[in-house]
Amino acid sequence: MSIQTEGLLKRYGQLTAVNEVNLDIPQGEIFGLIGPDGAGKSSLIRMLTTLIKPDGGKAKVAGLDVETDFILIRKSIGYMPDVFALYEDLSIAENLHFFAKVFGVSVEKNYELIREIYDTLKPFENRRAGKLSGGMKQKLALSCALIHQPEVLFLDEPTTGVDVVSRKEFWDILGRISQRGVTIFVSTPYMDEAARCHRVGLMQQGNIMAINTPQGLKDTFEGWLYTFRSPDMYSRLEELRAYPDMEKAVLFGDSVHLFMKKPLDPKNFEQYLNQKGISPQHQWEEISPSVEDCFIAMQKGTKETPAFAK
Amino acid sequence: MWKTFLAFVVKEFRHILRDKRTLIIMLGMPIALMLIFGYAVRTDFQEAGFAVWDQARDQHSQMLVERMTASGYFLQKATVQQKEEMEQLFRQGEIKVALVIPPSFGEMLEKGVPTQLQLISDGTEPNTATTLLYYLNSILLTYQRDLSEKRFGPLPPPNISIEQTMVYNPELKSTFMFVPGVITVVLMLISAMLTSLSIAKEKEKRTIELLLISPLPPLLIIVGKVLPYILLSLLNGLIIIGMGIAIFDMPMHGSWLFLILSLVLFIMTALSLGIFISTKVNSQQTALFASLLGLMLPTVLLSGYIFPIESMPAPLQTISNITPAKWFIIIIKGIMLKGIGLKLLIKPVTILAVMTFAFLAISWKNFKIHL
Numbered sequence: 001m002s003i004q005t006e007g008l009l010k011r012y013g014q015l016t017a018v019n020e021v022n023l024d025i026p027q028g029e030i031f032g033l034i035g036p037d038g039a040g041k042s043s044l045i046r047m048l049t050t051l052i053k054p055d056g057g058k059a060k061v062a063g064l065d066v067e068t069d070f071i072l073i074r075k076s077i078g079y080m081p082d083v084f085a086l087y088e089d090l091s092i093a094e095n096l097h098f099f100a101k102v103f104g105v106s107v108e109k110n111y112e113l114i115r116e117i118y119d120t121l122k123p124f125e126n127r128r129a130g131k132l133s134g135g136m137k138q139k140l141a142l143s144c145a146l147i148h149q150p151e152v153l154f155l156d157e158p159t160t161g162v163d164v165v166s167r168k169e170f171w172d173i174l175g176r177i178s179q180r181g182v183t184i185f186v187s188t189p190y191m192d193e194a195a196r197c198h199r200v201g202l203m204q205q206g207n208i209m210a211i212n213t214p215q216g217l218k219d220t221f222e223g224w225l226y227t228f229r230s231p232d233m234y235s236r237l238e239e240l241r242a243y244p245d246m247e248k249a250v251l252f253g254d255s256v257h258l259f260m261k262k263p264l265d266p267k268n269f270e271q272y273l274n275q276k277g278i279s280p281q282h283q284w285e286e287i288s289p290s291v292e293d294c295f296i297a298m299q300k301g302t303k304e305t306p307a308f309a310k
Numbered sequence: 311m312w313k314t315f316l317a318f319v320v321k322e323f324r325h326i327l328r329d330k331r332t333l334i335i336m337l338g339m340p341i342a343l344m345l346i347f348g349y350a351v352r353t354d355f356q357e358a359g360f361a362v363w364d365q366a367r368d369q370h371s372q373m374l375v376e377r378m379t380a381s382g383y384f385l386q387k388a389t390v391q392q393k394e395e396m397e398q399l400f401r402q403g404e405i406k407v408a409l410v411i412p413p414s415f416g417e418m419l420e421k422g423v424p425t426q427l428q429l430i431s432d433g434t435e436p437n438t439a440t441t442l443l444y445y446l447n448s449i450l451l452t453y454q455r456d457l458s459e460k461r462f463g464p465l466p467p468p469n470i471s472i473e474q475t476m477v478y479n480p481e482l483k484s485t486f487m488f489v490p491g492v493i494t495v496v497l498m499l500i501s502a503m504l505t506s507l508s509i510a511k512e513k514e515k516r517t518i519e520l521l522l523i524s525p526l527p528p529l530l531i532i533v534g535k536v537l538p539y540i541l542l543s544l545l546n547g548l549i550i551i552g553m554g555i556a557i558f559d560m561p562m563h564g565s566w567l568f569l570i571l572s573l574v575l576f577i578m579t580a581l582s583l584g585i586f587i588s589t590k591v592n593s594q595q596t597a598l599f600a601s602l603l604g605l606m607l608p609t610v611l612l613s614g615y616i617f618p619i620e621s622m623p624a625p626l627q628t629i630s631n632i633t634p635a636k637w638f639i640i641i642i643k644g645i646m647l648k649g650i651g652l653k654l655l656i657k658p659v660t661i662l663a664v665m666t667f668a669f670l671a672i673s674w675k676n677f678k679i680h681l
Binding site for chain 1: 317523526
């Protein structure tokens with residue numbers, strides 16, 4: 001196992017940021033940690049990268065204990081924080097060479113590891129890192145995290161603030177890195193990126209609610225799912241939620257997703273909409289669940305829209 | 311390991327050289343301060359206006375006034391006959407001091423009877439008054455000495471206590487006060503403030519996380535970070551001393567080696583303070599405030615650089631004892647003006663060394679390999 005935790009715990013005063021998390025991640029896997037802001041994703045990553053100490057439980061990374069062997073772990077992991085944390089007043093090349101030297105390796109010897117990523121940056125090598133676009137910053141940060149040949153790569157929300165094309169390219173690169181046997185632990189608030197992971201963990205309020213393959217998650221979805229559109233849907237959510245057997249009605253971009261315990265009976269539903277005076281220009285249809293739908297279905301209690309990045 | 315360390319130092323130099331604000335503070339500040347203090351903010355006087363109320367009107371009283379004018383420090387603005395005239399001139403700001411010469415001044419001087427001159431000064435400017443009093447005293451002393459050389463006979467008792475305080479700076483040149491002062495302020499600024507800012511920046515921009523999860527030992531991170539500042543501080547210290555000697559005629563009576571070692575010691579003290587601050591704060595802004603309030607204010611106000619420690623209230627005098635700048639000013643004056651060595655300066659040197667070790671020890675405890 002590349003990453004293994006047992007009852008891993010982190011508290012900040014009254015708040016439990018990470019609540020007894022158990023993980024088993026084999027070598028070469030891309031593991032996606034998915035959850036809204038404040039779910040505890042960063043705290044979990046910071047414990048695994050030995051930046052903060054756990055308050056309970058055990059964790060091993062690359063076979064080493066995070067509390068006792070942290071110096072050794074630091075040699076075998078790469079880390080990209082959730083913000084751009086390279087030196088903005090140094091150029092691309094200067095940043096890369098600096099981090100190579102920090103880990104006691106040379107860029108020339110290890111260039112193969114980053115060739116695919118860095119070659120696209122090469123023409124701009126002398127540009128200051130602070131003046132790069134989001135996608136280029138991200139590639140540079142990844143190059144710096146990979147240059148010392150880490151066994152495990154921790155990426156904390158690497159695609160935040162990056163355009164769609166660069167995001168897709170970035171995930172393609174991650175796929176090829178994992179094929180070399182590098183384990184990748186990546187957190188993201190973007191649900192659509194879950195499909196690119198081998199397995200995903202859904203995290204909320206410090207708890208990991210489910211770990212499964214993206215397909216496995218969809219297979220375990222219980223109930224029926226519909227999309228609903230109408231011009232007045234934003235103001236009529238309460239009426240939709242009041243419909244019998246309605247588990248949740250959640251805003252989902254330009255539509256409302258209806259989570260039902262039973263299939264919708266068209267006649268009853270139309271009658272109900274009519275009775276509540278909801279615009280006749282509405283339409284609805286059954287859909288198959290996405291990872292995000294699975295996530296929402298698992299959230300307990302609330303019928304509100306969770307704070308997801310779109 | 312050596313290569314890594316070198317990479318660190320190079321990176322730090324790049325940060326400094328590429329940040330125009332830091333560069334201006336580092337290179338412009340010392341020179342600007344030296345010029346400002348050297349030419350503009352002088353606490354010594356030339357041609358201070360004075361009035362004479364000469365009740366004696368004899369050869370000696372006229373000679374004395376002539377000597378005052380000839381010294382260049384005083385400029386006679388008026389001769390008065392009564393108290394009211396004098397007060398009027400003070401109110402108008404025409405004069406800084408007034409000299410009252412008693413009747414039969416010359417006669418008593420010839421006989422060797424102790425005489426008293428009255429010097430009236432403007433109490434709203436106590437520093438000016440004190441300085442001018444020193445000037446006048448030294449003029450009087452010379453006059454008495456000259457008199458006694460011309461003729462035999464008993465001398466009026468000279469004012470010995472004042473002579474002692476003036477021995478190392480007979481002309482009371484403020485240069486000799488401000489050069490050590492400027493060095494202290496600049497070194498505090500660069501060593502303490504800029505290092506605390508630069509470490510706080512790594513925390514704020516979160517680049518420190520990447521350094522922390524690297525296999526680098528924390529000592530190397532800290533030393534690599536502060537070494538460029540040590541070098542630049544030393545360079546600045548030498549530039550200021552060089553300017554003091556070359557432009558403002560500051561004497562250098564002591565050992566250069568001892569002077570440089572003392573500079574390094576004080577730089578270490580300032581650095582240890584800077585590192586201490588940076589272990590306590592997380593943003594550049596807090597670091598800036600902490601170093602301005604906690605370091606710069608005491609350095610400027612309590613070190614005896616601008617306000618004499620002797621004239622401070624007792625509690626502030628006590629606080630000034632824990633201001634590193636106070637001890638460094640004592641050392642640097644001792645070396646440059648008096649030419650004394652470690653033997654006589656062992657107390658301030660020891661105090662600075664102890665402070666440095668104490669702050670380094672506390673910072674070491676505070677520095678976390680974890681966040």
